[in-house]
Amino acid sequence: xxxxxxxxxxxNGVAQQFTQRKRADAVRRLLQSVGITMLxxxxxxxxxxxxxxxxxxxxxxxxxxxxxxxxxxxxxETFWESKILGYQSGISLTGINIDVSAEFxxxxxxxxxxxxxxxxxxxxxxxxxxxxxxxxDTGSVRLDSADLNDPDLSDTITHEVAHVLGFGTxxxxxxxxxxxxxxYTGIHALTAYQKEFDPNAxxxxxxxxxxxxxxxxxxxxxxxxxxxxxxxxxxxxPEEVSFVSKTTIQSFRDIGYVTVPEPSTILASGLxxxxxxxxxxxxRSYRTKKA
Numbered sequence: 001x002x003x004x005x006x007x008x009x010x011x012n013g014v015a016q017q018f019t020q021r022k023r024a025d026a027v028r029r030l031l032q033s034v035g036i037t038m039l040x041x042x043x044x045x046x047x048x049x050x051x052x053x054x055x056x057x058x059x060x061x062x063x064x065x066x067x068x069x070x071x072x073x074x075x076x077e078t079f080w081e082s083k084i085l086g087y088q089s090g091i092s093l094t095g096i097n098i099d100v101s102a103e104f105x106x107x108x109x110x111x112x113x114x115x116x117x118x119x120x121x122x123x124x125x126x127x128x129x130x131x132x133x134x135x136x137d138t139g140s141v142r143l144d145s146a147d148l149n150d151p152d153l154s155d156t157i158t159h160e161v162a163h164v165l166g167f168g169t170x171x172x173x174x175x176x177x178x179x180x181x182x183x184y185t186g187i188h189a190l191t192a193y194q195k196e197f198d199p200n201a202x203x204x205x206x207x208x209x210x211x212x213x214x215x216x217x218x219x220x221x222x223x224x225x226x227x228x229x230x231x232x233x234x235x236x237x238p239e240e241v242s243f244v245s246k247t248t249i250q251s252f253r254d255i256g257y258v259t260v261p262e263p264s265t266i267l268a269s270g271l272x273x274x275x276x277x278x279x280x281x282x283x284r285s286y287r288t289k290k291a
Contacts, residue, residue: 168211186254
């Protein structure tokens with residue numbers, strides 16, 4: 001098996017150093033020590049969880065990115081902007097600027113890409129820890145120049161942009177996952193997982209080596225699609241059609257976004273989030289290609 005992707009290395013081991021009640025100054029110092037700029041914005045309590053602003057993904061392409069690859073990023077932008085409607089109230093961000101480069105990483109069918117946020121902001125209100133959300137302001141996707149013709153490049157790009165948005169990269173900062181536990185407990189993704197895969201689940205299973213869904217859990221959605229084919233798991237199986245689950249979409253709602261379907265008020269779903277968190281214990285990225 002070969003490496004499919006990995007998250008930007010500086011996130012490994014950083015987030016797990018924070019306690020549930022984080023102090024913004026300590027977070028700032030730690031993130032700056034590993035090269036991340038963090039902007040702290042005033043905290044605004046949200047009165048609803050409708051999208052306060054739409055999200056706009058903007059790509060800055062470096063040398064070596066061909067027109068064909070740019071088209072794939074355009075398709076990825078359309079996809080994610082159709083699933084993530086914007087930001088929750090109290091968040092002033094309007095999108096994420098993402099640098100895209102093609103550089104030699106290793107070899108053909110090795111590591112295809114690496115991605116993650118490069119600048120974080122703290123805004124809005126996370127009812128889990130009564131602190132601001134940690135959100136990506138800028139990000140980076142680095143493609144291996146040896147794999148620009150890989151047949152799975154489209155899925156890889158969609159997968160990598162999810163990491164920039166925060167999938168797996170800011171989970172522990174937002175208290176929906178603790179590194180090494182294998183248990184994602186964000187209430188919106190968990191509720192979706194219970195409806196989609198396992199009604200008795202107490203958590204969404206995560207690959208403990210990196211923050212993807214665990215592909216070895218033997219569950220299927222109502223359409224008969226196994227979790228191992230979900231786009232945000234560590235493996236790509238050639239000739240198998242990947243899909244993005246409702247669980248993945250709702251995981252973005254857990255970290256400050258508004259997703260489809262859009263909730264109407266905080267009473268409808270924010271209260272559910274608060275109640276659910278009372279009963280749950282709150283406790284990056286590698287993809288490999290199977291032959």
